Structure formats: C-alpha cells, structure tokens
Amino acid sequence: ISTSTTRILTVPNVNTTLVGTDATQTLTNKTIDADNNTITNIDNADIKAAAAINATKLADGSVSNTELQFINSVTSNVQDQIDGKQPNLPDTTGKSGQYLKTEDGNLKWGAVTGSGAFTSTGGKTTSNTPTDDFIFGDTDFDYSSGTENKFFFDNSKGAFRAGTIQNSNWDDGSNIGTNSFAIGLNTRANGTYSAAFGSNANASGSGSVAMGVSTLANNQYSFATGGFSEATGFAAVASGFYSKARGDISAAFGEHTTAESYAEFVVGSYDTDYTPNDTFGLNSADRVFVVGNGTSSARSDALIVYKNGNMDVNGNLDINDGSITLSQKTGVDADNLSTNGKYSVIILNADGAGANAFPTVADGTIIVVVNTHGSTITVGGINFLTGEASMVVRANSSWYKIK
Structure with a gap:
C-alpha cells in the first residue's frame, strides 16, 4: 500500500487485522466502533471527554462519561492533591479510653484527662473540685438585672441561697454572712450564722432569724416572724403584724405591739407608747408585762405590771369563788394593790x-x-x-x- 499520497483503504466487514501486533498505526479523527474492536495501547493521543466512550469498555466498567469529565479539571497528580488536603492518620489503633484529636494539622490519639465536674459513686454525686462554688440558674452570685431565679452554695463562706432575686441582697461580699442561709424572694442574711425565709426578710444580726414578709432581725440572736415585725434588741423576739421588740431580751406578740424596755413582754394589740428608763438593764420603774387592748386610732392597755411589782388594771378586777391573800406591810402603804389611785x-x-x-x-x-x-x-x-x-x-x- 502506497502512503506517499492520500489513499482510502476500504476493508470489507470481515475479520481482518489492519495493523499487525508488532506494528504501529496512527489514526486521526477516526471512528472506532463495533463490539469486537480492541485498543490495547493509546500513546500520545488526545481523547475528548465528549467522545461517546462506552464505560463498560474502560477497566471494570464503573467509570461514566460524567466522571471522566470531572478528571478534566484536575491540574496535577490526583494523589498529591489528596495527600495535601487530608490530615495524616495515626499509624496505630487507639487504646481504650483514648480519643482522636487534631494536633498541628494531624490526627493523633490522646488520653482522656479528668472525669468532668461530678462523680457518682454508690448513689452519691459529688463535685470533683470540692473547693469550687456551686450555682444553678445563673453564671454568677451577683445580681445583674430584672428577675433572676437561681440557687447557689458559696463554698468559701459555707452559705446557701435559693429562690428569686431582684436586687443586690445576694451579691457576694457583705450581703452574704458566713454560714448563713436565705431562701425566698429578695431575702437577706448577712449576719454570721443568720437565716432568712420568705419575702424581703432581713436577718443581719449574728445568729438572727427573720421569717415571713418584710421582717427584720438586726441584733445578735434576735428573731422576727410574721409580717413587718422587727426584733432590734439583743436576743429580742417579735412576732405578729408590725410588732416591735426594741429592748434587750424583750418580746412583742400580736398586732402593732411594742416592747420598749429590757426584759419586757407585750401581747395583744396597740399597747400604749412610753419612753423606758433602760433598754439594756433592769429598772424597777419600767414595765415588765403589758396586755394591749387598743386600736389603730386609740392605743390602750388592759393590764400593766411594772418591774417593781406594781400593777395597773384598766377595768374591773372581779374575783369569783376565790380570795386574795395579802402580804403584811409595815405601817401604811397606799401603793399596795392600788388601782388608779382610788x-x-x-x-x-x-x-x-x-x-x-x-x-x-x-x-x-x-x-x-x-x-x-x-x-x-x-x-x-x-x-x-x-x-x-x-x-x-x-x-x-x-x-x-x-x-
């Protein structure tokens, strides 16, 4: 066959070998079809991805035309590009308790350190850091704004708070007494060993207790309960509604009662006001026991017993089926069992x-x-x-x- 000039070679549709096994033939813009055509080597040839190449004729037949077109955008060795973008995997399998972590762009096995904030053993849950403070519902003891619902334990002071706060009564510092306890709404327990319960109850004395609504116990060992009651004397007790125990070791019970002097005990309602001689010690002219029977518009006393033993009765002293035993006095004593001087x-x-x-x-x-x-x-x-x-x-x- 002469190839010095253009020739057209026509091969009948028979089993004919055009190129021998040892020969090399260059084909340009040729169409190769039919099922029995096999190309064993393509050297320095451009095959367009748009060519209708049957995927079943490539390797195991799993590559499609579309997938071949993806390769068209690769600009360098595919493996090099993969190696440059994926982290290096560890050479060995991790051990029990290890986790996979990143370090300097590589994946490595790391040991788990610590065991979290809590540990549960034998049905008991404990903190893994015993010296830490504990708080739920917020991130800090101090008040920020609005209405805050939370509870916390101040480990450094051994103090506990729980409930709702709308002011600085629970702020760390002078508002939290050592070993104090406060629950409720805006309660305050800044005294050492103090406790406050309810709404706006204030226990500021050492060892004091305030319970109820807007009660105040601001002296050592004082106790106030009820509504708006105040125990301001040492070891004083106020209970009821607007009752006040001002004298040391005094007690006031009822409605708007006031125990002014030392060791005075008042019950009832709206007892009369007076200025005591001593709120810290015993004075015979001061009251020791009072029964108030007044109203908001007219204070009065049903009975007053003084520390010297004298007694005032605002009313009749009736004795039914009984008797009065009188002690003997020297001479004339007009004060013995006197009633209003009459x-x-x-x-x-x-x-x-x-x-x-x-x-x-x-x-x-x-x-x-x-x-x-x-x-x-x-x-x-x-x-x-x-x-x-x-x-x-x-x-x-x-x-x-x-x-």
Missing part, C-alpha cells in the same frame, strides 16, 4: 409601826384596813380593833370609817 388595801402588821396616819389622797378614795396587831391601833384618829377589817373613805378632806 382604791387601796392597807395591812397593819404585828407591831403597827408607822401606822399613825393615812396617805394624802383625793376625796372619794376608799381604803380597806386590816389590823393584824395584837391590840387596838389608831390611824388618823380612827381606832381599829385587833383582827378588824374595815373600810375608810376620804370625804371633805377627812377620813370616815364605814360601818
């Missing part, structure tokens, strides 16, 4: 000393005289026989024996 009982004792005159009192005063002396005694010109119990009345500035 009625007195006088005991003339065995020696009758000083029994020579009645006290100077207003007209209308009645005195009961009991003579326990062994003979007749004369008082104010009036004779009293032995064992006699008589009444005398003051009228027109003179005394008269009632028979």
